[in-house]
Structures are given as C-alpha cells and as structure tokens.
Amino acid sequence: MDSFDVAIIGAGPGGYVGAFRAAQLGLKVALIEKRPTLGGTCLNLGCIPTKALLHLSGHYAWARHHAADSGIKLAGIELDLAALMKKKDAVVQKLVGGVAQLAKARKITVITGHATLTGRSVGKPMKNVTVRIRRDGRVSVTSRAGKATLPDLGEWNRYGELRLLGRVGEVANVGGLKVSPAEVERVLRELPGVTDAWVTVLRDKRGNDCLAAAVETKRARAEIEKKLLETLPAWKLPKIWLLAPTLPRTDRGKLHTTELIARLNVTVP
Numbered sequence: 001m002d003s004f005d006v007a008i009i010g011a012g013p014g015g016y017v018g019a020f021r022a023a024q025l026g027l028k029v030a031l032i033e034k035r036p037t038l039g040g041t042c043l044n045l046g047c048i049p050t051k052a053l054l055h056l057s058g059h060y061a062w063a064r065h066h067a068a069d070s071g072i073k074l075a076g077i078e079l080d081l082a083a084l085m086k087k088k089d090a091v092v093q094k095l096v097g098g099v100a101q102l103a104k105a106r107k108i109t110v111i112t113g114h115a116t117l118t119g120r121s122v123g124k125p126m127k128n129v130t131v132r133i134r135r136d137g138r139v140s141v142t143s144r145a146g147k148a149t150l151p152d153l154g155e156w157n158r159y160g161e162l163r164l165l166g167r168v169g170e171v172a173n174v175g176g177l178k179v180s181p182a183e184v185e186r187v188l189r190e191l192p193g194v195t196d197a198w199v200t201v202l203r204d205k206r207g208n209d210c211l212a213a214a215v216e217t218k219r220a221r222a223e224i225e226k227k228l229l230e231t232l233p234a235w236k237l238p239k240i241w242l243l244a245p246t247l248p249r250t251d252r253g254k255l256h257t258t259e260l261i262a263r264l265n266v267t268v269p
C-alpha cells in the first residue's frame, strides 16, 4: 500500500491548489476526488460552465438584438442549443484536463473515489512538522520550509489531534473568556433535529460581546440548550437566539447571513 506525506480530499479549487503547493514543497501528495474529473464544483458545475454559458449567450444576444445598431446586418440567426452546450462542455473539459495535467506534472497521485476518514491518526501533525498553539490561541507550524503562524485558532483534543476552532477575529470575549462561534456552530449542527445553524458575535447594549445563534429546527430553545450543555460549558451558550423550521436562504441555497443578523439584532438584550 502506498503511503503519502499528505492526502487531500476533494479536488476543487481548495484541494488542488493545496495539493500543488504541498507537492511544490517536496511532499508526496495524494489527491482524492469522488468525481471522475478534477476541478470540483467551480470547474465542473459552477464558475466555469456558468461563465461559458453567459459568454456564449451574450454573443447570441448581441448578434440578434444589437448587431444592426452597429451597422452589421445578420440574417437567419438561430440558436442551436445542443451545439452551445457542446461548446460549454468543451471549455469545461479543457480546464479540468488542464488541472489533471498540472497534477501529473507535479507527480501528485490522483485517486478517484469517495474518501472516508477512519481511525484516530487524522489531525495529527506529520513527521518533521511541529505544531504549537500559541498563548493567543493561534496555530503555529514549524517545518523544513520554515515557520508560519496561521490565521486560525486551534486546540488539542484529548487524542492529541488538532482541532481548528475558527479564524482569528471571529472570536467572542465572553466575560474575559474566548469562545469561537465556529465551535458552537459545529456542535449545534450535529444535534439531532437541527438541519442547519449559524452562530455569530454581536454586541449587547452595554457593548459586551455575546454569541447569537440562528438554528433551523422544529425543537424548542430549552431542548436545544439542554443538548448543547452536554458538550459545551454554560458560558459558551449563545445569549441571543433565532429558532425556526426554515431560515432565510440566498439564491445559492446558503443561509442568508445579512437577513439573519438583522433578525438577531432585534432581540439584542
């Protein structure tokens, strides 16, 4: 069985760029992707195909509605949708193929399949890499390549694994103690009966930080709080709550954070 210095799950822009950089730093890298092609959502379904379609339909609209304004007479303009989609597919294929070529050139082993994390080795630092949690909670990494302090906050769990708690600056100071909204949000999301959750930091009327949680659930606040207390200390519990069976979402299906902040702010104590 092959072994690697680093295995990256998911070959989207996050994964393949990380894999390229790790390979560039001299590590033996595996890039695991469940789709048949690399590039993730962006190249296969998101940014690239949508922009290709916008670009092509822009040509069509111009030819049909604006060419004559510029003194260009075009006749018999028709849309061949099948050909247009084929062109879009060709653009996608070219780019995903390009990512595959770049991975090959960097000697990255691409594995097609669904990766599952098992065992307790995940999250432990690699050999020759020292990870330290600084007094301010930031993660600092020292390796042959040098030393870097990350913009992430971390903690060690009881298995000696590193858990990332969120980005610096996204931490509430609750009565002198630091709590990361990301940590509370993760625990909320894992509760039975919760379909989604979002936690942020708001200021109460006295200017103190407090956590505010929007939770997509049919359960009552008291039930949710009781469940949270099984995992978190009481001081980490959000002070401001919005609970609803469905929360507002953006066109892309993500929680509409601007609207959630507006609704949460109404109940700031």
Ligand SMILES: Cc1cc2nc3c(=O)[nH]c(=O)nc-3n(C[C@H](O)[C@H](O)[C@H](O)COP(=O)(O)OP(=O)(O)OC[C@H]3O[C@@H](n4cnc5c(N)ncnc54)[C@H](O)[C@@H]3O)c2cc1C
Binding pocket: 009, 010, 011, 012, 013, 014, 015, 032, 033, 034, 035, 039, 040, 041, 042, 043, 045, 046, 047, 048, 050, 113, 114, 115, 116
């Ligand atoms: C319609 C649409 C249009 C968009 N347009 C833009 C745009 O114009 N500009 C822009 O900046 N962003 C755009 N985005 C957002 C962009 O696509 C994402 O921000 C980007 O793809 C996120 O990259 P990622 O690597 O984090 O995740 P992804 O690109 O989603 O990649 C994750 C990869 O991991 C794989 N994977 C997941 N789990 C496993 C597993 N267990 N085992 C193996 N593989 C796994 C998935 O198959 C996937 O390929 C758009 C998104 C959509 C949906």
